[in-house]
Amino acid sequence: MSKKIQAELISIGDELLIGQVINTNSSWIAEKLNASGIKVYQAISISDNKEHILQTLEECGSRSDIIIITGGLGPTKDDITKETLCEFFNSKLIFNQKAYENVEEIFRVRGFKVSEINRRQAEIPECCIPIFNKNGTAPGMWFENNGKIFVSMPGVPFEMKSMLEDFVIPKLLVHFKTNAIIHKTILTQGGGESHLAEIIADWEDSLSENMKLAYLPQPGIVRLRISANGENEGELKKEIELKIKELQKIIPDKIFGFDNDTLEEIIGNLLIKAGKSLSTAESCTGGAIAKMITSISGSSNYYMGSVVAYSNDIKEKILGVKHQTLIDNGAVSEDVVKEMAIGVKNKFNTDFAIATSGIAGPGGAVEGKPVGTTWIAIASPNDCVAKKLLLGDHRGRNIQKASLTALNMLRKTLILLYS
Amino acid sequence: MSKKIQAELISIGDELLIGQVINTNSSWIAEKLNASGIKVYQAISISDNKEHILQTLEECGSRSDIIIITGGLGPTKDDITKETLCEFFNSKLIFNQKAYENVEEIFRVRGFKVSEINRRQAEIPECCIPIFNKNGTAPGMWFENNGKIFVSMPGVPFEMKSMLEDFVIPKLLVHFKTNAIIHKTILTQGGGESHLAEIIADWEDSLSENMKLAYLPQPGIVRLRISANGENEGELKKEIELKIKELQKIIPDKIFGFDNDTLEEIIGNLLIKAGKSLSTAESCTGGAIAKMITSISGSSNYYMGSVVAYSNDIKEKILGVKHQTLIDNGAVSEDVVKEMAIGVKNKFNTDFAIATSGIAGPGGAVEGKPVGTTWIAIASPNDCVAKKLLLGDHRGRNIQKASLTALNMLRKTLILLYS
Incomplete structure (x- = not known):
């Protein structure tokens, strides 16, 4: 183990500085670098402006060992990163046959012919090592300069990610050994x-x-x-x-x-281990719980599906909630949410069920039930329990909190029964 | 109109540089500043390190008119922004009664007593104007120094947002007039x-x-x-x-x-205008379409709900897809997705319905149906049309693309019929 290696991240794109795009690349790259023992000193977002890019390259390069640049490699006129890197390294653009073949192949699969604008994607600075882009037309670039490594990749996360994992990190690990x-x-x-x-x-x-x-x-x-x-x-x-x-x-x-555990994954594993199945009946969460559960590949092995019951009529007709229960208690109530959970469990023939009913807001408050009032029920093979939450008045946050709480209630139930 | 006002954003927090948290604040703040005619020169993320914070404040302050700082104001030991600002402005922490009353009130609502650690949240640098935090215990801070404005706010987006909108932007507009x-x-x-x-x-x-x-x-x-x-x-x-x-x-x-139009909002407005209702039957999208539609407040006026049919059994039992259709064509087929759409439309008694059935991946490919094969159907009052997509092998992207395409198909149908 030798000295501590330090990296800096530069994200290039006007869209980052007018707030049109959230920079998800920096945190993703930072995580991968850290996991490789490379410390990230800072992450900076700058605009598609030549002078600013040059100055930032200069500053970062004078301070850190590794500079990772994303963005500004698209085929359109606002993208100037490649030309600016040429100037910074005093190099010139040359046509790269392998990069061009990749552009051709991508267009062939999509059934298009390569246009002039996309042909230019295959031009790269003479002084760099090209990085193959299996998911797009813009190649990445690896520069070595005075012992420092500069890497430039597209800003499209999907394209950047495999380049970093497959090429950049392994090559960095060859260069540096770190604390x-x-x-x-x-x-x-x-x-x-x-x-x-x-x-x-x-x-x-x-x-x-x-x-x-x-x-x-x-x-x-x-x-x-x-x-x-x-x-x-x-x-x-x-x-x-x-x-x-x-x-x-x-x-x-x-x-x-x-670490990266998620409740939906933990629940999936618990259900698989116990050999049990799950269904959901969602009112206020409107499909958010189903979406979380089905984001896990293989969830169809234990998750049968959901009824998003956004009207009382559907709660009665599909889930079998009694008309009188709705009249007596209103949809946002312990009795209704329990009947929803039991209803979907029976209808979908599963071992467990989650149900939610609440006022997600910002409208919809009624006497005695402010915005944020939320009932969650967990039906298990021999029981059904419900819990009331008093959340806030932000629709998105309420849906998220209710969904997480529901999944966690199920997690505790599963652990209690099967661990 | 006078000279162009320039701002810089500083996000403080180790979590940003090890990739544990995605920086959503920068883009949100940048959007608000731009809308007020204030250009954002750059956005930088740095760690909870005193020297680095001091140096960044110095650099940004020497260059721009407005410095917006978020993060590092929590009650815990890793947060050092407040102390560091004190040092930068050569000031000292003093107890602020109004900030303390806010801490007390927040704890009262939650049913807790104020602890010593939270009492310290009410201490602020003597030289700043405190910014009221209606959603949390840490007050924001407004500094004026040599004609430059420095603003420090909590990193929790929910707390920061209302402080920026209610206090910071209006106060900045009083100070500066911009192109x-x-x-x-x-x-x-x-x-x-x-x-x-x-x-x-x-x-x-x-x-x-x-x-x-x-x-x-x-x-x-x-x-x-x-x-x-x-x-x-x-x-x-x-x-x-x-x-x-x-x-x-x-x-x-x-x-x-x-601008900020979303397909789910556009569809909602079209349905309201036409006085029509909608339901969905989701297989491969697993609730993602329902979640998008119900993210719109008031969607219960036109959206009746969804059946997330994650098994063939549910497709038959709840949606009325014919057993023979499933046998003959498989679940991912034109006939099945059409029967799903018509089934949910009839069962939920709506004017329109969306249905999806596909192989979201990464597993699940079958002969003649690679991962990414997706069928989408739109049932309208007198018709049902379906479309096949060949997507990629990334589960999350496939679900997102299928959901957006489905909503856009519905949008075109609604415009054709009612505009």
Whole structure:
């Protein structure tokens, strides 16, 4: 292990600075670099402006070992990254036959002929190593300059990602050996950031010098990230594991997973392990729970489907909720949400069911039921329980919080029954 | 109108540089500033490191008129922005009674007592104007220094957003008068970036000096953004409108909306105008279409609900797809997707219905039906049409493309029938 390698990220595109596009590339690249032991010093977004690009390349190159550039490689006139890199490295554009064949192949599959504008995509600076783009027409570029590595890739995430994983990271690892940086994230549910901070204050104080703790709150979830830095990766991992075991004793009921675990994945695994099936009946969450569950490949093995019942009529007709129950209690009530859960469980012939009914907002409040009032039910083979949430007045956040809470209720039920 | 005002954005947080959190604040703030005629020069993400924060404040402050800082204001130990700002402005922390009352009130509503760690949230640098945080405990801070404005706000988007809209932007507009920057985005569907670029090349060349065009591709959609800069806002708007009218003559069938229009909103408005109702039957999209439609407040007026039919059994039992049709054609077929659409339309008693059936991937390919094969049907009062898509092998992208294409098919059907 040698000195600590440092990278900087440059995202190029006017769209980033007028707020039309959210920069998802930087965090994705940062994660991959960190996992390879490369520290990211900063990430900067700048416009498609030659002078600004040149100046930023100069600054980043004078400071860090690796400069990763994304964006501005499209075939259209607003994209000037390639020409600017040529100027920066005092090189010139040359036609690359292999890159051109890739452009041709992509167009052939789509049934189009290569146009002049796309032919220019195959031109690259003479001084670079081209990076094959299997998902698009613009090749990436690898430059070595005074011991520094500059990499330029398209801004389209889909194209950039495979170039970074398949080519850039492996090639960087050949160049550099780095100090290990290990991150472990503990996922908690139930209790806000400051509440959690007080409960675990002593534990936090006991973390050693080379460890850092960060609180990362989301609607309904607080993630705790431990970062440790040192020469021996194996020892760092052991240290972290030890601290996590201590933490699990302090907040056993709050921790539901680690790192990139998602509730939908955890639930899927629990259902597969128990050999049980699931259906859902959604009112206020409007399909959000179904979408989360079906985002997991292979979910059709345990998930039979959902009824999004956005009207009382559908709740009665498809889910078998009794007319009188709706009259007596209103749709947003314990009795109705339980009948929805039991109804869909029976109709879809599953072992478990989730149901939601609430006022997502911003409109729809009624006497005694403010916006955010939400009922969630979990039907299991021999039981059906319901819980009331009082959420806020933001439609999107309410839908997200209700969906996460519902999945977590199911998770706890499954663990209770089968673990 | 006076000189052009320039802003820079600083996002503080280790989580941004190890890739744990996607920076959504920068694009949101950039959009709001641009709309107010304030140009964003760059957006930078840095870690919770005092020296790096101080150096970045120095650099940004020496260059731009407005520095907007987010993040690092939480109650926990990793957050050091407030202390660092104190050092930068050579100020000291003082207890602010009004900020404390806000902390107390937030805790009262949640049924907790204020802890010592949260009491410190009410301390702010003596030299700043506090910014009220109606959604959280950390107040924002407004600094004026040598004619430059520095604003610090929490990194939690929900808290930051209302502070920026209610306080920061109005106060900035009092300080500065700026050249107008107008953006107009044209939303197109059907045809990739370079295909579009060729068709509209002459039109693009005809744009005047003060106008810039950018291509912003997404799965299934290409957005074209025109930016115009000048002294007279009214004239700029007229110029842009003229160019858009020209473009509509060149690609009349591809343009489906403008700026922040979404297909789900456009469809909702078309259904309301026509007084018609909608239901959906989703297989491969797994609730994604329902989620999009119900993200619109008031969608319960025209949307009755969905059946997410993730098994053949449910397709038969709930949607009434014939057993023989499934046997003869398989679930991913024109006949099945049409029976799904007609089935849900009848069962939910709606005027229109959307149905999807496909292989979202990455697994599930069968002979003659590669991953990405997707059928979409639109049932209207007197007709049912279906269309086959050949998508890629990325599950998330396939679901998104299929959902957007389905909504756009419905949009075209509604326009054909009722416009």
